[in-house]
């Protein structure tokens with residue numbers, strides 16, 4: 001497993017695999033060829049099918065704005081290795097300088113075919129939850145101490161920056177109103193939700209209102225191209241910050257403890273990223289929102305003072321009940337179902353954590369098993385349901401809209 005610095009990345013939304021990953025790869029490639037006169041990019045698979053809605057072409061043109069740049073959307077080529085594949089070519093005049101085949105594997109991370117050294121190295125020796133848990137028990141340390149042992153003490157400073165960025169995004173989202181860019185013309189709702197205190201609001205309603213408002217705040221910023229933290233991706237970036245912010249506000253937890261919980265969530269995200277996938281294009285939304293929910297549930301349990309078994313159980317429950325969740329964003333925008341889905345997952349994360357307290361001694365499914373199951377399920381999902389906007393809500397909504405518009409005429 002790689003450093004948590006490879007999991008949590010601060011950057012612009014709306015998509016870690018469709019904007020952040022391509023931007024980072026194209027930037028690196030460009031810096032290797034500053035003398036080039038022209039770049040050509042061919043997008044395949046999910047990048048070709050939903051790249052426009054996810055702003056892939058926009059971010060590539062921005063990155064190469066000082067150069068001639070041609071972008072081709074090839075929807076036909078079968079992507080054998082990863083559904084988020086693209087080729088980059090650098091030319092000097094007519095001469096081809098170099099070409100890369102790039103896989104944007106989710107969370108802003110990319111791999112270059114045949115160039116292993118460009119990818120970040122694995123710094124964690126333990127490969128899955130079982131090994132990590134065993135190591136922590138043997139050495140009598142908790143998950144945060146484990147992360148510090150592997151990553152060194154400067155990880156605290158990094159996590160502090162990540163937490164500050166998450167909080168700033170929530171605050172910005174909560175203070176912004178208006179329409180989210182794109183033809184859905186969605187209104188921002190986070191401020192409304194936060195302020196809509198119901199008459200005789202009880203604890204349950206208050207929890208729903210706060211968690212949803214915080215999750216909407218980040219997700220609306222993401223959909224608007226604002227600054228977010230991948231947790232583990234842009235599309236699912238609202239879940240973990242919402243739970244951490246809620247716990248901080250409602251349980252008066254200090255930032256130092258929240259940062260430790262961020263490390264715990266990072267361990268879970270890292271295990272899923274390295275043993276399965278965090279890419280909606282590869283394994284559907286279960287890999288994005290399911291992972292975010294699992295990370296947030298583990299963080300919540302840590303903040304409630306629960307031990308390794310309960311942390312495992314809450315992370316497992318959170319993922320188990322996202323199994324099979326498809327990715328079908330309408331018009332390819334990270335808006336419907338994505339924004340609301342972040343809010344629902346934030347609530348589910350807290351519920352999973354509380355449920356783990358009640359289920360003590362009664363758990364039969366391990367975290368590693370559910371992660372393996374998620375990966376296998378994701379591989380079995382038809383491509384319609386893996387960030388292509390060719391199935392599910394995306395298909396039904398467009399058909400209905402066409403029908404409704406026809407009826408109006």
Ligand code: SF4
Nearest residue numbers: 235280285288327338
């Ligand atoms: S449906 Fe889920 S996986 Fe797909 S773009 Fe939205 S948040 Fe990401």
